[in-house]
Amino acid sequence: MRRNSRRTGSKKLVNTILAIICLIWLVPTVGLLVSSFRPASDILKTGWWTVAPHRENITKDQIQLPKDTDLRQPIEVNGKTYTDAELRAGVKAPDGSTLIWENRRARLINVQKPGWTMNTRFTLDNYEGVLTGKTYVLKQPDGSERTEKGSNLSRAFLNTLVVSIPATVIPILIASFAAYAFAWLKFPLRKTLFVLVIMLLVVPLQVALIPVSKDFSALGLNGNFLGIWIAHAGFGLPLATYFMYSYISQLPKDLFESAYMDGATNFTIFTRLILPLAVPSIASISIFQFLWVWNDYLVSLIFLGGQEDVQVLSMRIANMVGSRGDAWHLLTAAAFVSMLMPLAVFFSLQRYFVRGLLGGSVKG
Amino acid sequence: MMSSAAAAKRSVPIIAFWSVLVPLLNIAGHTAIFFLLRSSSLHPVLYAILAILWGVAGVYSIYWSFNLVIELYPDKWKRRIQPFLFIGPAIGLLGWLLLIPTVRTLVMSFQDASSSKFVGFANYAAVFTNRLLLTALRNNLLWVVFGATACIILGLLIAVLADRSSFERLAKTIIFMPMAISFVAAGVIWKFIYYYQPGEEQIGLLNAIVVWFGGEPQAWTSMMQPWNNLFLIVILVWMQTGFAMVILSAALKGVPEDILEAARMDGAGEIRVFFRIIIPYISTTLLSVTTTIIVFTLKIFDVVMVMTGGQYDTEVVATQFYRQFFMYQNFGYGSTLAIVLLIAVIPVIVFNLRQIRKQGEI
Numbered sequence: 192m193r194r195n196s197r198r199t200g201s202k203k204l205v206n207t208i209l210a211i212i213c214l215i216w217l218v219p220t221v222g223l224l225v226s227s228f229r230p231a232s233d234i235l236k237t238g239w240w241t242v243a244p245h246r247e248n249i250t251k252d253q254i255q256l257p258k259d260t261d262l263r264q265p266i267e268v269n270g271k272t273y274t275d276a277e278l279r280a281g282v283k284a285p286d287g288s289t290l291i292w293e294n295r296r297a298r299l300i301n302v303q304k305p306g307w308t309m310n311t312r313f314t315l316d317n318y319e320g321v322l323t324g325k326t327y328v329l330k331q332p333d334g335s336e337r338t339e340k341g342s343n344l345s346r347a348f349l350n351t352l353v354v355s356i357p358a359t360v361i362p363i364l365i366a367s368f369a370a371y372a373f374a375w376l377k378f379p380l381r382k383t384l385f386v387l388v389i390m391l392l393v394v395p396l397q398v399a400l401i402p403v404s405k406d407f408s409a410l411g412l413n414g415n416f417l418g419i420w421i422a423h424a425g426f427g428l429p430l431a432t433y434f435m436y437s438y439i440s441q442l443p444k445d446l447f448e449s450a451y452m453d454g455a456t457n458f459t460i461f462t463r464l465i466l467p468l469a470v471p472s473i474a475s476i477s478i479f480q481f482l483w484v485w486n487d488y489l490v491s492l493i494f495l496g497g498q499e500d501v502q503v504l505s506m507r508i509a510n511m512v513g514s515r516g517d518a519w520h521l522l523t524a525a526a527f528v529s530m531l532m533p534l535a536v537f538f539s540l541q542r543y544f545v546r547g548l549l550g551g552s553v554k555g
Numbered sequence: 556m557m558s559s560a561a562a563a564k565r566s567v568p569i570i571a572f573w574s575v576l577v578p579l580l581n582i583a584g585h586t587a588i589f590f591l592l593r594s595s596s597l598h599p600v601l602y603a604i605l606a607i608l609w610g611v612a613g614v615y616s617i618y619w620s621f622n623l624v625i626e627l628y629p630d631k632w633k634r635r636i637q638p639f640l641f642i643g644p645a646i647g648l649l650g651w652l653l654l655i656p657t658v659r660t661l662v663m664s665f666q667d668a669s670s671s672k673f674v675g676f677a678n679y680a681a682v683f684t685n686r687l688l689l690t691a692l693r694n695n696l697l698w699v700v701f702g703a704t705a706c707i708i709l710g711l712l713i714a715v716l717a718d719r720s721s722f723e724r725l726a727k728t729i730i731f732m733p734m735a736i737s738f739v740a741a742g743v744i745w746k747f748i749y750y751y752q753p754g755e756e757q758i759g760l761l762n763a764i765v766v767w768f769g770g771e772p773q774a775w776t777s778m779m780q781p782w783n784n785l786f787l788i789v790i791l792v793w794m795q796t797g798f799a800m801v802i803l804s805a806a807l808k809g810v811p812e813d814i815l816e817a818a819r820m821d822g823a824g825e826i827r828v829f830f831r832i833i834i835p836y837i838s839t840t841l842l843s844v845t846t847t848i849i850v851f852t853l854k855i856f857d858v859v860m861v862m863t864g865g866q867y868d869t870e871v872v873a874t875q876f877y878r879q880f881f882m883y884q885n886f887g888y889g890s891t892l893a894i895v896l897l898i899a900v901i902p903v904i905v906f907n908l909r910q911i912r913k914q915g916e917i
Contacts (some may be wrong), residue, residue, distance in 0.1 A: 192639045202719065209716045213729045220732070220794065222760060238758045242749045339835065349600065357610025364614050368644035378638035384646060389911055391653050393900050395854050397876050397893035399656035401886055415593055416606055425652025428645055457637055458622045486737030488857040489873075493881070505739040509861050512743060519747060519758070526743035537735035541728070544735070545801055548823075553748065 215473045228313045241310045248281070248303035256298040268300060277518035301528070305432050322348075343506060343526055351485060351503040351532075353416055354495075358423035359481040363473060365424065366431035367439075372460050373432070373445060374440035385436075391429040400493055409521035414496045422494050423487070427480050434489060438472040439465060475546040482544075483531055504529040570627050577624045578802070581617055617644070639841065657897070661888035670886045678891040688892070689843070690868050690877040697784050698855055698871060703848045705792045707841070710799025714807055715829070717800070727804065731797035738794070742861030745790045749775040777867040784869055790858050793853065797845050806840035843910070846903045853899050872896055 226239045241247075254268060265272035268290060271280050278300065279359045281291035289303040321344045372378070373385050403422065404413065412418030442465070468472070488505040495501050502510075508525050515521060537544055588609055597605070625633055662755050667674050672779055682688045688832045713730055717723045733741060750759030751774040757763040762772035775786045818828050834841070856873035865878065872892050880889035 197799065202721070205716050208722055209713070209720045209722075209726050212713060216730050218760070220746055223624070223744045224748060235758060236756065237761065238763050239762075240752075330663060352605050352829050353602075356607050360611045361614050364618075365644045365648065368618060369642045372638045372641035375622070376638040376641065378642075384642065386908065388649065389908055390904050391649060392907060393850050393903050394653060394657060395873075395893065395896040395900060397854070398660045398890075398897050399653050401661040401878075401880055401893070402656035402844045403652055416610075417589055417593075420610055421648070422652065425648045428649055429653070432645060455639070456622075456626060458619075458626075459824070461641075466915075483736060486739075488737065488739050488860070492877075495656075496876065497814050505737050505857075508739050508743065509857075512739075513864065514748065517750075518753075519750075522743050523747065526740040530740050531825055533735040533737070534732070537732060 196303060208323050223523050223526060226519060226521035227317055228315070229520070230312055230316065231518075232312050233312060233524075234519045235517070237310055244307055244309050246305055247305055247310050248291075248299040249306045250286070250293070251265060251304050252302040253293060254290075254300040254302060256300065258298055260298050262295070306533065317520045318528070321521050327426065344504065344525055345505045346500070347502055347507045348528065350501055351505075351529075352424070354419055354491070354503055355481055357416075357420045357486045358427070358484045360477045361420055361434070362424040362427040362431050363477055363480060366476075367435045367466065367469065367473070368461065369428075369432050370435035370439050371457075371465055373441075388432050389431050391509050392433060394429075394519075396426055396489065404493055413494060414498055414501060417489060418500065421495045422490055423484050426490065429478060431476050434476045435469065435472060438469055442468065471543070471546075474540070474552055475543045478536060478540055478544050482536060485532055557884045564653050570624075573624045573627060577620050581620060584619075584645070585613060614644075622738075658889045660893050661884050664894045666887055666890075667884075668885040668887045674887065674896055678887045681888065682891050682895065687870065688875060688888070691870045691872045691892075693779070694784055694869060694871045695853060695855075696779065697786055698852050699849055701785060702788045702791045702795075702855075703845060705788070706795045706799050706848050707845055709792065709796045711803050711841075712846070713796065713800045714804035717804060727797075727800065730800055733794045736794075738790075738857035739861050740763055740875065741790055741794055742858055744775075745793075746862060749786060751775065771873045776863050776869070780868045783863075783867055787858055787862050787869060791855065799848065802839065802840060806837040810836045843906075846906060848904050850900050853896055 214480050224240050225242055226234055229239065229242070244325050256266070256268070260266060262275045265274060265326050267285065271285065273290065275295075278290060281303075284302070287304070291301050291303060293301040294388065323343065323345065348467070352457045369388075373381065374389075403425075407413045407418050407422075410418075412421065444462065447460060450464055455463070480508075486505065488509060491503045491506055492509075495503065497508065504525075508522070508529055511518070511522055511525060566594065569752055592602070592606060592609070618640065620855045622637075625636050643812045649653050656768070661668050664678055665673055665675060667677075682692075713726070720726060734787055748760045749762075749774055750757075752758065757766050759772075761775060764840065766772055776783050814832060814836075815828060818832055823831070854873055855871055859865055859869055859871050859874045860877075865871075867875045870878075872895060874893040875888055876896075
């Protein structure tokens with residue numbers, strides 16, 4: 192019994208520690224998500240956590256001073272005098288409330304008292320701003336207005352799809368054909384070529400980028416989708432081939448022999464028998480490759496270049512970070528748009544995703 | 556049987572005719588589609604659909620049409636040629652995009668900036684003396700030492716905790732989720748956390764916490780060099796710990812329960828059981844996770860580009876490679892840095908080959 196109670200006690204401790212770790216892991220993403228729905232002016236004024244109930248000074252009343260009040264002289268409010276600097280920082284009145292300028296030019300003062308509050312103003316403007324190319328009006332923290340052009344991320348979203356789908360299907364198809372040959376066909380140099388594939392698994396992309404980009408510009412492949420498909424196909428091949436090989440080579444031998452007896456050719460055995468059997472493996476490696484390409488920044492940076500009509504999400508967002516580093520209403524919404532697809536894949540196909548990843552662990 | 560007999564009877568001129576025509580048709584057809592797509596001004600959605608269709612169906616049709624030709628050949632020839640149709644495209648792509656470039660990069664690393672004359676080991680000497688390049692090497696070392704260690708230790712800790720907790724699946728999902736998103740998005744997330752603005756009101760979480768405890772807000776990613784690198788490494792840890800956790804968790808579940816029970820019966824405490832039994836039992840997995848994360852960390856690029864662009868002494872080898880190659884067009888330094896990365900992963904290549912040889916796959 193004593194041992195048991197100690198166990199439940201330690202289980203509580205384990206649960207608490209793990210819950211704290213999970214919370215730490217979750218907070219960054221939650222902060223991004225919450226911020227992406229907050230109005231631009233709020234994001235820069237208050238932290239995103241103020242959407243939760245918290246104590247702060249709340250404006251209970253406003254005092255309108257005469258328009259001709261001289262701000263360089265002591266300012267009289269409710270029978271007491273304050274300086275302009277005090278009113279700017281906020282100053283305690285005798286009754287415990289805080290006096291602070293709401294609008295200095297209009298001579299309007301807020302009377303604030305501490306209390307519980309939540310900042311629950313939410314908006315979809317940020318998403319409209321990043322997804323469409325429209326211009327829209329932004330209210331600044333000081334009340335003035337500014338027009339801004341949207342960043343038209345929907346085009347980049349589409350481009351990312353156009354890059355990712357063929358860049359997933361092409362290498363996996365090619366790799367499956369190769370894996371079948373490595374596993375079940377006899378040909379000279381089979382072992383040597385397979386060792387080569389294994390060696391190329393962890394070769395850093397950087398060793399290939401300069402020569403490949405030279406070749407691509409000679410062939411006119413830089414800056415268009417065909418080029419980046421080929422690049423991603425080549426860079427993804429070693430892992431896809433190895434992954435498909437480890438499945439296809441485990442299939443029972445009789446399967447092939449009986450199919451041969453029935454007069455099937457290698458091509459029909461592969462397309463009618465192997466591919467359908469390998470669907471779970473294909474799903475796993477496809478998800479891995481798809482997310483790899485979707486999240487890629489380096490390869491698109493080098494092979495797609497600066498033209499806006501072909502740029503993918505990661506490039507556009509990285510550019511936004513560089514050019515508009517404090518436009519948090521746009522950055523948070525844009526980052527979340529780019530995360531939509533990976534998160535959807537992750538939550539709907541988690542089992543395949545994990546399996547692909549475990550298989551991909553040799554790549555790194 | 557019928558088809559092979561018929562194939563054997565087919566005359567040589569017909570086979571030769573198709574053997575020439577099909578490759579020509581493939582080349583002509585795909586080149587035509589490529590130029591049509593490249594110069595078209597279609598609506599983006601339509602363009603996307605056409606491009607996807609072509610990319611997907613195109614590759615399949617190449618295999619299919621070539622296979623038709625091969626099926627015409629006599630059996631003896633068919634058996635010899637067919638494997639090369641199956642591996643041909645893969646080997647071709649690997650050769651063109653990875654193998655030959657590696658050799659070319661190696662050659663370029665011994666040449667000057669414009670690859671016009673050989674300079675011996677001058678680039679390597681420069682990499683190990685130039686202050687900027689040395690900083691990149693030092694930072695990469697920081698990334699590998701701190702990043703990989705933290706990922707492994709945290710991953711192992713969380714795997715052990717999750718195994719004994721009452722919400723294992725949920726916890727694993729939460730820790731693993733950052734793995735799915737891009738480094739660029741993660742960069743935005745963490746830039747927001749580290750955000751610094753002058754004054755009392757901090758909208759960046761870290762500075763808000765510091766201010767709440769009465770501290771001074773800091774510009775985390777640019778101050779206190781070289782320790783600002785640690786704030787970037789945290790992002791890697793946030794993203795990669797889930798990977799270590801999932802794999803180590805699977806290994807932990809493979810430790811036989813009776814060994815653990817026997818040790819506990821003998822009076823070994825949980826900590827002793829962990830270090831004396833569990834750790835040795837999962838050591839192979841631990842090693843392979845470690846090498847994977849080290850290889851990944853060596854190539855780190857996106858995080859640094861997005862967070863600091865390499866400023867404030869946060870440059871790593873991959874970003875310095877990009878700068879030398881793309882901005883300064885110095886192919887000599889660029890290639891040398893790439894080769895340095897390659898040399899760093901060679902032990903892992905050897906390790907992988909050994910693992911696979913052990914499994915009897917070659």
